[in-house]
């Protein structure tokens with residue numbers, strides 16, 4: 001892993017993911033988590049303060065990057081619930097079938113290299129009747145914005161730790177076998193449109 005990936009990127013990601021509009025998105029999604037929770041790509045732990053501890057049995061924080069896990073340390077130490085780290089990628093979730101009541105996925109599906117393999121793993125570990133809660137940026141509905149997303153994507157990916165700007169989030173969820181429940185969308189404020197079109201809701 002390069003110095004940029006291990007030391008610089010975790011700070012940049014933490015900064016970009018803690019803007020006010022993005023924190024507002026976390027507030028809409030994370031408090032709905034219940035029971036045994038699996039968070040995919042826990043990053044710097046920005047969701048930790050948004051879990052409602054009374055509703056949580058434990059949280060598995062899956063995060064393959066040691067730099068991101070290091071960045072999360074202070075939030076993880078302060079977590080008012082049991083947090084168990086899983087240092088593997090989402091394509092290789094080391095949990096039994098149907099072992100999670102809730103999966104939390106925020107601003108991570110953009111980055112997972114094999115997003116379909118990871119979503120299939122999430123389906124495998126989610127118990128029947130459990131919920132996938134998500135807030136993800138992705139493909140915008142406007143042709144002009146889409147054009148920019150496609151143009152910028154190859155350069156953006158290199159700078160932003162593999163983040164894709166143009167993934168079609170509902171289509172990926174559907175193709176992985178999830179049934180979409182509630183879904184809402186908007187361009188989040190104070191974010192360039194090419195990176196700001198956000199889908200959030202739940203699926204099972």
Ligand SMILES: C[S@@+](CC[C@H](N)C(=O)[O-])C[C@H]1O[C@@H](n2cnc3c(N)ncnc32)[C@H](O)[C@@H]1O
Nearest residue numbers: 017041042043065068089090106107108111112
């Ligand atoms: C933009 S950050 C978002 C972090 C966090 N989910 C949040 O909401 O702040 C993307 C995260 O996905 C992680 N990631 C990269 N590849 C992954 C993979 N294959 N499986 C799971 N997470 C991955 C990165 O290390 C990074 O922490």
